[in-house]
Amino acid sequence: MAAFESLTSRLQSVFSKLKGKGKVTENDVTEAMREVRLALLEADVNFKVVKDFIAKVKEQAIGLEVSKSFTPGMVIIDIVNKELTELMGGTQAKLAKANKPPTVIMMVGLQGAGKTTSSGKLARLLQKSNHKPLLVACDIYRPAAIKQLQVLGEQIKAPVFAMGDQVSPVEIARNGLQFAKDNGHDYIIFDTAGRLHIDEALMDELKQIHAIVNPDEVLLVVDAMTGQDAVNVAQSFHEQLELTGVVLTKLDGDTRGGAALSVKAVTGKPIKFAAMGEKIDSLEPFHPERMASRILGMGDMLSLIEKAQAGIDAEKAAEMERKMRNAEFTFDDFLEQMEQVRKLGPLDQIMDMLPGMGKLKGNMKDMKVDERQLARVEAIVKSMTKEEKQNPDLLNHSRRKRVAAGSGVTVVEVNRLIKQFDDMRKMMKQFSSMMGPNGPKGMKGLKGGKKGLKGLMGKNMKFPF
Amino acid sequence: MSFFKKLKESIAAKTEAVTNVFKEGLAKTRTALVEKVEELITRRKKIDEEFYEELEEILIGADVGVTTVMQLIDELRDEVKKRKIEDAAELQPVLSEKLVAMLKGEDNPKLAYAPEGEITVYLFVGVNGVGKTTTIGKLAHKLKSEGKNVLLAAGDTFRAGAIEQLEVWGERVGVDVIKQSSGSDPAAVIYDAVQAAKQRKVDVLICDTAGRLQNKTNLMEELNKIFRVIQRELPSAPHEVLLVLDATTGQNALSQAKLFGEKSGVTGLVLTKLDGTAKGGIVIAIRNELNLPVKLVGLGEKMGDLQEFDSEQFVHALFAGLIQKEEQAENN
Numbered sequence: 001m002a003a004f005e006s007l008t009s010r011l012q013s014v015f016s017k018l019k020g021k022g023k024v025t026e027n028d029v030t031e032a033m034r035e036v037r038l039a040l041l042e043a044d045v046n047f048k049v050v051k052d053f054i055a056k057v058k059e060q061a062i063g064l065e066v067s068k069s070f071t072p073g074m075v076i077i078d079i080v081n082k083e084l085t086e087l088m089g090g091t092q093a094k095l096a097k098a099n100k101p102p103t104v105i106m107m108v109g110l111q112g113a114g115k116t117t118s119s120g121k122l123a124r125l126l127q128k129s130n131h132k133p134l135l136v137a138c139d140i141y142r143p144a145a146i147k148q149l150q151v152l153g154e155q156i157k158a159p160v161f162a163m164g165d166q167v168s169p170v171e172i173a174r175n176g177l178q179f180a181k182d183n184g185h186d187y188i189i190f191d192t193a194g195r196l197h198i199d200e201a202l203m204d205e206l207k208q209i210h211a212i213v214n215p216d217e218v219l220l221v222v223d224a225m226t227g228q229d230a231v232n233v234a235q236s237f238h239e240q241l242e243l244t245g246v247v248l249t250k251l252d253g254d255t256r257g258g259a260a261l262s263v264k265a266v267t268g269k270p271i272k273f274a275a276m277g278e279k280i281d282s283l284e285p286f287h288p289e290r291m292a293s294r295i296l297g298m299g300d301m302l303s304l305i306e307k308a309q310a311g312i313d314a315e316k317a318a319e320m321e322r323k324m325r326n327a328e329f330t331f332d333d334f335l336e337q338m339e340q341v342r343k344l345g346p347l348d349q350i351m352d353m354l355p356g357m358g359k360l361k362g363n364m365k366d367m368k369v370d371e372r373q374l375a376r377v378e379a380i381v382k383s384m385t386k387e388e389k390q391n392p393d394l395l396n397h398s399r400r401k402r403v404a405a406g407s408g409v410t411v412v413e414v415n416r417l418i419k420q421f422d423d424m425r426k427m428m429k430q431f432s433s434m435m436g437p438n439g440p441k442g443m444k445g446l447k448g449g450k451k452g453l454k455g456l457m458g459k460n461m462k463f464p465f
Numbered sequence: 466m467s468f469f470k471k472l473k474e475s476i477a478a479k480t481e482a483v484t485n486v487f488k489e490g491l492a493k494t495r496t497a498l499v500e501k502v503e504e505l506i507t508r509r510k511k512i513d514e515e516f517y518e519e520l521e522e523i524l525i526g527a528d529v530g531v532t533t534v535m536q537l538i539d540e541l542r543d544e545v546k547k548r549k550i551e552d553a554a555e556l557q558p559v560l561s562e563k564l565v566a567m568l569k570g571e572d573n574p575k576l577a578y579a580p581e582g583e584i585t586v587y588l589f590v591g592v593n594g595v596g597k598t599t600t601i602g603k604l605a606h607k608l609k610s611e612g613k614n615v616l617l618a619a620g621d622t623f624r625a626g627a628i629e630q631l632e633v634w635g636e637r638v639g640v641d642v643i644k645q646s647s648g649s650d651p652a653a654v655i656y657d658a659v660q661a662a663k664q665r666k667v668d669v670l671i672c673d674t675a676g677r678l679q680n681k682t683n684l685m686e687e688l689n690k691i692f693r694v695i696q697r698e699l700p701s702a703p704h705e706v707l708l709v710l711d712a713t714t715g716q717n718a719l720s721q722a723k724l725f726g727e728k729s730g731v732t733g734l735v736l737t738k739l740d741g742t743a744k745g746g747i748v749i750a751i752r753n754e755l756n757l758p759v760k761l762v763g764l765g766e767k768m769g770d771l772q773e774f775d776s777e778q779f780v781h782a783l784f785a786g787l788i789q790k791e792e793q794a795e796n797n
Contacts (some may be wrong), residue, residue, distance in 0.1 A: 025678065042531045044715030047522045111738065112594030112711060143602075143633030148626025153649070155625070195738075227528040227715025227747070250593060254715040264488075278623070425613040 002216050004111040029061045032076045042296045048233040049265040076246030081292055088261060088288035093270035096216045096244060101186040103132070104177070106124050108206060108232060109221035109240060111194030114249035117143060118221050118275055119191040121283035122247075125273075126187050133158055136176035137194035138209065139164035149191055155280055159183075169193070173207035173209045180384045190215070197236035210241055219272065220273050222263055230259035231266050238267045245272040248286065253274045256295050290438035295340060329425055331389035338378060380417050472781055473788060486772055487782040490740040490764025495783055498527040498746055502560065506553045511601065516553060520560075530750030537563060546575055564781050567753050574760050574774045575664050577732070586695055586702035587671045588728055590688055590729050591709035593676030593723055596737040598627060600709055601671050601761060602634030603771035609638055613668040613711045618658030618689065619644035620651045623675040631673055638768075641665075650660035651687065652694045659698040672703070679724035688729045704733050707760060710747070712739045718747055722755050736774075740765045748779065 033054050040050045060079050105122070107115045116139065121134040135153050137160060140147035146162050153160035161195050173190055180188040190213060195202035210218070220243050237243060241327040246267070248260050251274045260271055271286040327367060381389065383406030389396050395403070397411075397417060404411045501523045506706055509516050516539055524534040544550070544559050579585040587604070589597045598621065605615045617635055621627035628644050635642040643658040656670050662670040674691060677684035695703050708731040710718050725731050734757050736748065748759060759774040781788065 038531065041525055042715070042716055047525050053523075110713065112596055114624075118626075130710075142630070143637075144626040144629035146626075147629045148624070151625030223711075223713070225592070225711075225714045226719040227713060228526050229528070230714050230715075233713075250678060252679040252681075253592065253717065254720055255715075259715065442480055 010412070015036075026062050028057055032061075033058055036080055038078075039296055040258060040261075043256035044225075044227050044262075045295065046228055047257035047267070048231065049262050053083065053087065053267075059451040068447040069264060077296075083259070083288045084292035084295065085357070088264055088291050089270040092285055092287055093245065093272050094285075094452070095272060098216045100109065102177075102180045102188045103186065103189050104121075104190070104215040105217040105219060106190045106192065106206075106210065106213065106215040106241075106294045107219050107221055107244075107247070108192050108237060109194060110196065110223075111142075113194065113221040114247075114275060115139075115194060115221045115346060116148050116191050117150070117151065117246050118249055118273070118283065118341040119189050120156065120158075120281055121275060122273065123153070123158045123187075123189055124156045125283050126282050127156060127158065130401045131187050132185050133189055134176070134183070135160045136173065136180075136188060136190045137162040138172050138190050140167070140169055140172070140178075144192065163182050169205055175211050177213050188213075197233050197240075206241060208243065215244075217244045218242060219245050219247050220263070220269075221249060221268075222259060222358050224248050224251045224257040224259060224274075224361075225253060228261040229263075230262045230409070234263040235266045238269070243267055245269050247271075247273045247275065247283075256460040257291065258295050260291050261295060274425070280460045319350045331384060331392060331421065334379065334421065335381050335389075338374065376407070377417060380404075380409060380414055389446040392421060395397045468789040472777060474712040475729060475777055481514065483772060483775075484778060484781070486764050486770060487775070487778040488785060490762070491779070493526065493740070493784060496744065498523065499783055500530075501526075501615070503557070506557050510553050512541045512551065512553055512556060517542070524746065528750065529745030529746035530719065530754065533750045533753045534778060537567075555657075557601060561754045561784060565784075567749050568780050569776050570781075574733075574758055576760055576773070579701060579704055584659075584702070585704050586659070586662075586667065586672065586699060588672045588674065588695065588703040588706045589735075590674050590706060590727070590731065591680050592711075593624075594762065595676065595709045595711040595714075597676065597709045598630050598634065598673055600735055600737060600761070600771060601622060601673050602638060603763070603768055604776055605634065605640050605671060606638045606763070607638060608669050609769060614666070615640045615669045615671065616658065616662050616665065616667040618643045618655055618670060620654050620658075620673045621675040622647055622649050622654060623653050627673070627675065631719065652690045655691050656694050656698065659695060659702075663698075664695060679721050679728075685724070685728040685770070688725075690764070692729055705733055705760070707733050707735050708757070709737060710751075712736050712747055714747070719750065719754055721786065722751060722757055726755070731757060733758050735759075735761040735763070737763035738749070739763060740770070746762060 027465055037050055039052055040053065041047060049369075057076075057080055060083070061076055064075060064079075064140055065320045073261070091268065095103075095105075107119050107122075109115050119135055124137055126133045135149055135158055137146040139149075146165060149160065150160045161179050162173075163172045163175065169192065176190065177188060179185075190209065192206060192209065193202070195206070197203070198298070218241050220237050222234070223232060234243075234246075246260075246263055246269060248271050249262075264271060271288070271291075273283050274286045276282045293319070359396060380403060383403045388399060388403075400414045400418070404414045407414075502520065505516070505519055506521065509519070520541075521534055521538055524537065525531060529537075540563060541556065541560065545556065548555075549557070550556055550560075576587070577585075578623065589601055591597050601617060605617060608615050615638075617631055617640055619628040619631045621631070622645065625647070628642075628647060632642050632644070641661075643654065643655045643661050645657065651674060659668060660673065672691070672695070674688060675684075677688070679685065692706070706729055708722060708725045708729075710721060714721070720735065722731070734751065736759055739762055751757065751759065762772055762774045762779075764770045764772060
């Protein structure tokens with residue numbers, strides 16, 4: 001794939017020659033919209049959806065006053081982002097709840113979208129908020145689909161209702177519903193077989209199941225990597241089954257996920273969940289505003305900040321910051337900080353969420369963050385004595401040799417780490433004198449974490465590419 | 466002799482059954498791409514900016530890919546200027562020619578085999594849910610019906626039910642499946658399978674792997690390990706590393722092909738689910754932007770719907786309407 005320049009930088013280049021202008025003219029907008037259009041098309045947003053969208057944004061942008069503090073590019077991005085968020089559904093949508101339990105959920109979609117896996121993940125999500133979901137295996141066509149659901153059910157200890165692959169799915173659905181009622185399940189999830197939206201016989205079968213179980217939610221499971229056809233799929237399923245929402249899967253990939261926008265635009269139904277990983281816990285509520293910036297290629301800063309806030313202990317972070325400022329930072333603190341950063345998740349995932357990183361990664365071909373390298377660093381530090389950790393200056397050659405032997409690395413590596421650590425301390429000292437004692441509050445935790453990361457990945461440290 | 470006529474003669478030599486599978490499987494792409502372009506040309510007559518824009522939309526709508534489309538449109542603009550074309554109808558052959566040139570490849574789409582008497586190994590890789598296991602089932606069926614002795618390796622030890630899925634295919638087709646329990650090391654499974662293949666003197670060993678997203682470094686390394694295990698046990702193997710792509714996938718298909726290509730030495734592509742969607746256009750994008758041949762295409766749900774990719778058949782099926790017209794014109 002051609003290295004993708006983020007929309008932000010592309011727009012900025014369009015507008016660089018316009019600096020100082022007071023108003024956005026029609027010509028400016030036309031030129032900018034060409035870039036926006038390309039960015040959206042590259043993200044697999046359906047071309048019809050793009051067309052409508054561009055027309056809408058254009059209308060708003062022409063003649064807009066540009067205040068001094070913003071470049072015209074930023075103003076346009078702001079409009080695009082707002083409009084995109086609005087189109088994505090504005091705020092997060094919740095799962096429906098039936099007045100009289102059980103709440104009936106039907107999972108539908110094309111082959112390979114991830115219906116069975118998502119069913120399992122959804123059940124897990126419901127369990128976490130103390131519900132008692134029942135899974136019903138209605139996919140009798142794909143070999144071992146029932147077995148797959150059963151294994152998932154076993155993993156999360158959720159019961160799975162199955163009648164083998166010789167009974168019609170309609171019959172299974174009917175019996176499954178009764179079973180849920182008899183056994184006091186408050187949610188029931190029907191996993192159906194994947195089918196093409198143009199397959200009439202199979203679509204009829206879905207309609208029959210729909211008529212019998214009368215679902216509160218019909219969730220279309222869509223692969224985030226789907227191309228232009230997402231529109232036709234969504235429209236067709238919507239026309240025949242009246243969808244109530246969408247589950248977007250495989251979002252942990254490097255796709256920009258324009259399909260999300262297409263699906264939302266043609267069905268008008270909210271995307272309720274996003275599947276973000278291989279683990280059974282990885283189904284998350286969907287955040288439309290974040291998807292907007294991802295489609296535009298602007299990174300997912302919000303998710304990162306949230307992760308940082310959840311993962312980093314605020315009190316510890318404050319203490320860490322104080323230490324940094326006073327240059328009391330020791331190897332003990334260093335270890336602690338590494339752990340905090342790690343809590344954010346695998347490093348390459350964190351990198352993916354940073355704006356501009358996608359491009360950087362592309363340029364460096366496969367910049368991969370080696371988690372093992374981190375483990376090695378940890379081993380080195382852990383091989384130091386208490387005194388050495390508190391006072392790194394103690395580490396003379398013989399001590400370094402011992403540390404190297406203890407952590408199974410060479411002395412060179414130990415030397416390198418100590419050098420980096422020293423650099424980091426110096427940098428922090430400079431930095432803190434620059435910042436003054438009252439740095440921006442609230443971001444403290446993140447800042448601590450990031451700085452540590454930066455130090456760890458400073459120019460001297462090379463990851464084994 | 467016109468290109469299409471030559472094409473037709475060369476197709477005539479091939480089995481009609483295969484031609485029909487291609488024609489039927491690509492019916493939707495034909496409507497969405499070629500017929501729409503024809504419609505545009507008859508409707509618009511004049512070549513102006515709007516014409517280009519609509520053409521761009523048709524091509525992008527068929528997932529030909531933004532980069533390829535932009536390149537194509539630029540080339541067309543040049544041709545129009547150079548040849549002083551004014552009438553849209555005159556542009557038609559130029560466009561068809563360009564599309565055909567992109568689709569036609571010099572490369573050999575046939576699957577590679579080991580020399581007589583040695584084991585041929587195929588390794589299947591791809592993201593989640595593209596149809597790796599199903600394709601393996603179909604390929605096993607195809608090879609078996611050609612009289613080959615086939616063995617399958619259940620290398621997807623991660624996804625729930627994946628081993629069972631392959632086993633069902635094994636039963637259907639009548640070939641053995643080498644497996645371990647779910648959650649075991651896939652490289653170990655593949656090692657076992659290679660040993661078993663040697664002992665049983667099979668002709669072809671087909672290895673399944675778990676679906677993985679191409680940006681997951683650890684999982685990509687795991688693939689690399691599997692690759693090394695095969696290579697160590699059989700130095701000339703794997704003879705093909707086939708990346709399975711879902712034809713419904715958009716621009717990400719290119720990223721998949723690129724990253725899997727770098728990490729697991731992909732030698733060819735398998736495009737699945739081509740029948741359901743109007744998205745055969747991705748074949749053009751892949752041809753144009755990557756150096757990977759499409760080896761197999763899945764054109765339907767039946768066991769026999771997995772076909773070796775044949776660019777002539779593909780072009781023929783795609784441009785069926787045009788070919789017919791040309792013929793009529795000649796007969797008159």
